[in-house]
Amino acid sequence: MNATSFRSIRLLAAGFALAAGAASAQDTLKIxxxxxxxxxxQNLVPYRQGWLLAQDEINAAGGLLGRKMExxxxxxxxxxxxxxxMAEELLTREKVDxxxxxTLSHVGVALTDFAKQKKVFFLATGPLSDKVVWDNGNRYTYRLRSGTYALAASVVPEAAKLKKKRWALIYPNYEYGQAAVAAFKENLKKVQPDVEFVTEQSPPLGKIDAGAIAQAIADAKPDAIFNVLFGSDLTKFARExxxxxxFTGRDVVSLLTGEPEYLDPLKDDAPDGWIVTGYPYANIxxxxxxxxxxxxxxxYNDYPRLNSVVGYASAKALAAGIQKAGSxxxxxxxxxxxGLEFLSPFGPVVFRPQDNQSTLGIFVGRTALKDGKGVMPAGTYVDGSKLQPSEDLIRKLRNAS
Structure with a gap:
């Protein structure tokens, strides 16, 4: 074989490799x-597992637009x-579609702004801050999980049934906690005008002095407590x-606490009888x-957490939207x-045209102790469409952004 023939073969092989690489890229739709x-x-291992389960199902059914979802x-x-x-790198280097x-609200607000600046589609899967769809909302950003206002509004009917006048409030001192307490106060006052909020305790996130906080609440002599703490702060406060x-003789209403992600670490210190939002996975x-x-x-040989549902539903929502768009x-x-509708583990969900928020709902129930651990044995599902403020307010917030 002469040198010219050898070079020709090498060029031909290189061409085949490039063609194969291009074909492979075309056969994959990247998220x-x-x-x-x-x-x-504790949140995002289950989230990723739920996402990958949905991806497996999507690919087994033929993928997206004839391409494998990756x-x-x-x-x-x-x-x-x-x-x-990371968003810049994914778009420019990885060429994601x-x-x-x-999950974290301040990160969600940042990427919402990034989507607006770069004019790229962004599905915010789990940030709770309503700024993602209202104050800072834009046409490029949609959100799957219900936000802070909806969470607080979901427990108000049960809180009102308690007929307790004096409430203590405890929440982490950042946007999520502040917004949740504001929404709870606003909505409870509408149905119970004579309610009093006798103390507000707002420790920095992750830096709670649980003993001092518990004592301050006890000193205020409330009839009931509204709690927005989560994670390690919740664990310390619940135990103290x-x-x-x-909590003896006092009702507690608590956001997120019924999610296995937050109940499991408490083990036998988990609260019994609290009114909570959460995920009664064994009884839906x-x-x-x-x-x-x-x-x-x-x-996975394991039970799902709420974030498993969020990850799974997010991947399914993207698949439904991409198929509908055909692009x-x-x-x-x-x-x-x-107005996209898709099927989630909680039933049909719609993305509302007025604010790009999905109607994925919230389970409200009570905690219990079973076999040495906390559980949420049952819950009532509240559709997300029933947990929003007025259309006029949403319009004003979005127009101001």
Whole structure:
């Protein structure tokens, strides 16, 4: 073989390799997923598992637009600046077709702004701050999980039934906690005008002095307590309050506490009889959830957490939107998601055209102790469409952004 023939063969082989690479890229539809995996493993290991279960089902059914769905996961280090850098990298280097993700509110607000600046579609999956869809909302950003206002509004009917006049409030001192308490006070006053809020305790996130807080609440002599603490702050407060008898004879209404992510670490210190939002996964008697639960347990040999549902539903929502759009072009996705309906483990969900918020709902029930651990044995599902403020207020907030 002469040198010319050898060079020709090498060039031909290189051409085949490039063609194969291009074909492979065309056969894959890439989703860029950004989240706080290192900072919130108790939330985001189940989230990723739920997402990958949905992706398996989507690909087994033929993929998206004839292409295999692939997700590239990136960690935002719980930092808005890092999240924006990850988004840039995913778009420019990885050439992802769509951006999604986020659990922490301040990171969600940052990526909402990024989507607006770059004019790219972004599905915010789990940030609770309502700024993502209202104050800072934009046409490029949609959100799956119900936000802070809806969470607080979901427990107000049960709180009002208690007929308690003197309430203590405890919440982490940042946007989520402040907004949740404001929404709870606003909505409870509408149905119980004579209610009094006798003390507000707002420790910095992750830095609670549980003993001092419990004592301050006891000194105020409330009839009931509204709690917005979560994670390690909730664990410390629940244990200290139990040891001091703070909850004896007092009703407690608490956001997020019925989620297995937060109940499990408490073990036998878990609260008994609190009114909570959460996820009674063992007793949701609908075909959609039964199918999800069976598939999740089969794949992971574990029970799902609420974030498993959020991850699973997010991937399914993206699949439905992409199929409806027939494309991953931003403008076509924006149009497709307006009023998009898809099926989640909690039943049908719609993305509201007025604010890009999905109607994924919230379970409200009471905690219990079973076999040495906290559980949420049952709950009433409240559709997200019933937990929003007035259309006029939403319009004003979005127009101001």
């Amino acid at each position: 860029g997923e950004i989240n706080s995996y290192k900072a919130l493993p 997700t590239i996961f990136r960690d935002d280090n719980a930092n808005p600046g890092d999240a924006v850098r 769509v951006l999604s993700g986020v 309050g139990k040891n001091r008898g703070l 008697d609908t075909p959609e959830h039964k199918a999800f639960l069976a598939a999740y347990q089969k794949k 991953t072009e931003t403008e076509k996705l924006v149009a497709a998601f307006r």
